[in-house]
Amino acid sequence: MDVDAATQTMIDNLPAKTGRGLDEWFAVVDASGFDKHGQILSHLKSEYGVSHGFANLIAARSLARGQATTAGDLVEAQYAGRKAALRPLYDRLISEVGGFGDDVEIAPKKTSVSLRRSKQFALIEAASATRLQIGLNLRGTEPTRRLRAAGGMCTHRVDVGSADEIDAELVRWLREAYEVA
Numbered sequence: 001m002d003v004d005a006a007t008q009t010m011i012d013n014l015p016a017k018t019g020r021g022l023d024e025w026f027a028v029v030d031a032s033g034f035d036k037h038g039q040i041l042s043h044l045k046s047e048y049g050v051s052h053g054f055a056n057l058i059a060a061r062s063l064a065r066g067q068a069t070t071a072g073d074l075v076e077a078q079y080a081g082r083k084a085a086l087r088p089l090y091d092r093l094i095s096e097v098g099g100f101g102d103d104v105e106i107a108p109k110k111t112s113v114s115l116r117r118s119k120q121f122a123l124i125e126a127a128s129a130t131r132l133q134i135g136l137n138l139r140g141t142e143p144t145r146r147l148r149a150a151g152g153m154c155t156h157r158v159d160v161g162s163a164d165e166i167d168a169e170l171v172r173w174l175r176e177a178y179e180v181a
Contacts, residue, residue: 010057018050022061029062037063074108082129089132089160093124096171100178115174121181122174123154131161134170136177147173 040059079087115122123135135154150157
């Protein structure tokens with residue numbers, strides 16, 4: 001489990017502060033039958049006098065058990081089931097971007113994969129069962145029919161539904177975004 005130092009300190013302090021370790025709290029949560037964060041939080045606070053911070057930690061960790069937690073697990077979950085046919089497209093994009101330099105960071109999240117250098121330069125999402133959506137940070141670049149304007153974390157987006165669409169033009173846009181990141 002990859003946790004930051006503050007969270008690990010809270011986990012380490014659970015027995016001293018609450019009388020139980022994390023695994024023991026998991027057993028309490030399992031016995032309660034509650035499966036929503038708010039329900040677990042309220043139960044731990046009202047029935048066991050657990051402080052809000054520790055109850056929140058216990059509830060979040062309890063619900064996260066069995067969910068994808070590693071980068072590989074997150075990517076596998078994104079390309080499971082109906083979206084499995086998109087995995088080769090994702091793999092090809094990662095291969096292309098990996099050739100840009102040793103400083104490319106591939107950071108999977110629950111529903112997308114962020115591509116970063118010193119900051120995010122692109123985002124890959126399995127938007128549907130038939131297409132990937134590639135978000136690009138290309139400030140100052142005029143949109144085209146294919147390179148559409150977007151809002152939010154990325155300035156532009158490109159839809160990819162086949163290997164043919166991972167062409168020199170798309171790779172050039174990815175490289176341009178990488179170079180300014």
